[in-house]
Structures are given as structure tokens and as C-alpha cells.
Amino acid sequence: TNLTNVTAYPSNLIIQRRETNFLDLYFTNGIRLKVHDQHQQTIIIQLDDNFINDQSLSGLCGDYNQKPDDDFKILATGLI
Numbered sequence: 001t002n003l004t005n006v007t008a009y010p011s012n013l014i015i016q017r018r019e020t021n022f023l024d025l026y027f028t029n030g031i032r033l034k035v036h037d038q039h040q041q042t043i044i045i046q047l048d049d050n051f052i053n054d055q056s057l058s059g060l061c062g063d064y065n066q067k068p069d070d071d072f073k074i075l076a077t078g079l080i
Contacts, residue, residue: 012027012028012029013025013026013027013028014026021036021037021038022034022035022036023035023037030047030048030050030051031045031046031047031048032045032046032047032048033045033046034046047064051064052064052065052066053065053066
């Protein structure tokens with residue numbers, strides 16, 4: 001991935017280059033992606049507080065319900 005070649009993006013996205021290998025992508029719906037591309041690629045996903053307890057969120061990292069005890073839960077099938 002070459003972070004210097006960001007040319008087109010939708011109107012609901014703001015891209016901010018913090019340093020050569022760091023990008024912050026801000027979406028108008030409150031989602032933020034932080035991309036670091038140096039030796040290995042790292043992507044951090046951040047959500048605005050208005051997503052707390054949003055029933056549509058669930059996944060490996062939890063439900064964003066401020067209850068760390070139910071993050072990384074193992075299902076009856078043995079899957080995370």
C-alpha cells in the first residue's frame with residue numbers, strides 16, 4: 001500500500017496525513033481509521049461514543065457496550 005497515492009474519496013470522508021506513513025480517515029458517521037504503514041501495516045478502528053450500546057455492533061472485539069467481560073467470548077461451538 002502506498003499511502004501517498006490517495007486521490008479520490010467520497011464526500012463523507014476526510015483524510016488527514018499526520019506523517020509520511022500515518023493516515024487518519026474520518027467518516028462523517030463517527031468511524032475513524034488510523035493507518036500506519038511502516039515495516040508492517042497496522043489499522044486501528046475507533047468509534048464515536050454514539051455507537052455505545054448500538055445493537056448492530058458485535059464481533060471479535062466485543063459489542064462496544066462498555067462491558068469488557070463479554071469481549072472475546074467463546075461460543076458454544078468453541079469459536080471466538
